[in-house]
Amino acid sequence: MAKKKNILLIFTDQHRADTLSCYNRDTLCQTPYIDALTRESVVFNNAYTTCPVCSPARSSLMSGSYPSKTGMETNLYQSGCRTHELQDTPYLLSRRLQTVGYNLGYTGKWHLGLGADKAGSSEGRSVVAQQVKGFMDSAAYEHYGTLPTDVGFVGDNFPGHGNGGWTYPQFHQYLADNNLEVKMINKGNGNRAGDHSTWAEVVSPIESTIEYYLTQRAIDLIDTLTQEDKPFFFALNFWGPHEPFFAPTQFLDLYREMKIPESPSFREDAASMPKIYELIRRPEQDWSFFENTLRHYYACISHIDAQIGRLIEHLKVKGLYEDTVIIFAADHGDNQGCHGGMENKSYSMYQDTTNIPLFIKPAVADFKGYTQDAFASTCDIYATILDLAGYVPQDAYGFGDGRPLTRFIESESKEGWANDIVTEGMGAFDVITTQRMYRQGQYKYVFNGAGEDQFFDLQADPYEMNNLIDKEDKQELILNIKNDFADWMSAHGDIARHAFCKINRIKEWKL
Secondary structure: OOOOOEEEEEEEEOOOHHHOOOOOOOOOOOOHHHHHHHOOOEEEEEEEOOOOOHHHHHHHHHHOOOHHHHOOOOOOOOOOOOOOOOOOOOOOHHHHHHHOOOEEEEEEOOOOOOOOOHHHOHHHHHHHHHHHHOOOOOHHHOOOOOOHHHHOOEEOOOOOOOHHHOOOHHHHHHHHHOOOOOOEEEEEOOOOOOOOOOEEEEOOOHHHOHHHHHHHHHHHHHHHHOOOOOOEEEEEEEEEEOOOEEEEHHHHOOOOOOOOOOOOOOOOOHHHOOHHHHHHEOOOOOHHHHHHHHHHHHHHHHHHHHHHHHHHHHHHHOOOHHHEEEEEEEOOOOOOOHHHHEOOOOOOOOHHHHEOOEEEEOOOOOOOOEEEEEEEEHHHHHHHHHHHOOOOOOOOOOOOOOOOOOHHHHOOOOOOOOOEEEEEEEEEOOEEEEEEEEEEOOEEEEEEOOOOOEEEEOOOOOOOOOOOOOOHHHHHHHHHHHHHHHHHHHHHOOOOHHHHHHHHOOHHHOO
């Protein structure tokens, strides 16, 4: 029997697909190492997050199920989140990989729990403080929590969100051990609240950055895992390019004087959009703000790219590269000024935040990369990793809501593959709102449970600036797509189906 292949997952946070040349040949963002990797990969043009928020998307990656099933529908310990710590079940990616003989490693952002020792982290202490104030939704988790090493991984436990990872004690111990100090200048805060910085220039050595540290941890942990005669699965999770945008000088210099043109939808009239979108819109129409953040955002991506190059070179030196499948993806995208000056993510279902980068470099010598238009989701990454590892589901759970993408390594054919995909939403912060994005072919329907729906023809309107939801000549098409979506919801057990059908007066609620 042939030895099983190693699997390396590289996961970025809040990473726009159009910053990469494989999706946008006109991108200003420089990523030479990722570009080289995509030339040996199956690049998925139409990959979508299950939810444009961190914890929900990551729960899908680990479980293969949509957030409405995992209970993590918004970020941990926020309104709308029903499950605040990842549940350790036999269906977890890590538990299933263990059953087929894989060594497991993990470093970087987790955001699927605070761990049992909540008093041991600042975010955990905040949760306890909320309970004292009367918010008891998290009380059941006071002595229970889940971190990577709780579910079978070897590596690092970083509780909570992490705010870029710069404050964890493990990182500061690394700095002390290597006589390093983080130094930043030109700090700025674009959030109007709090005293934390949104962007800054890192003037200390590259070795003092969180990205370098995580990559070194990945290298060291992979070396440890390969000491046994077993295949490994390793997950390297960068906190970037999610803010804070702390960019090293050498990468910021690539963009410091660069003129970055406005997003095509930056000056779009917001009057026709659901009012909830105002939660992520900056009130001032000032492109210079986004030009500044994008310079730092691009610099952070270029820095991550260089670290990915360092890791790949290590795999090649160790003779591991050709025996390792590399999967690159992100949890969701980032608005960065689109649609009338939106920032961050959530509360909308535009391509900017729902469409994610996803590509797979097979463990095949001289594989000729290509672009695949088939729809793919975060749940499919779960199914693909398990399929690559040789896991064969023996229970009703199967691959959850996922489908293995491995078939596209063997063939470019989409025959028999579903021509639709869904993204869920519940909002973020402390304001919740049920949303669903249903894409079928070139059409995209957005259900806003408490606001106006949207309907776009992405072929004619790639920037989603022409909402066709009330166009008389589109009503039959829209009705058919709504009915198809209701069928999808039935097949996948979507808990919002009843409300969706009642509001739209379709299926059993048809008048």
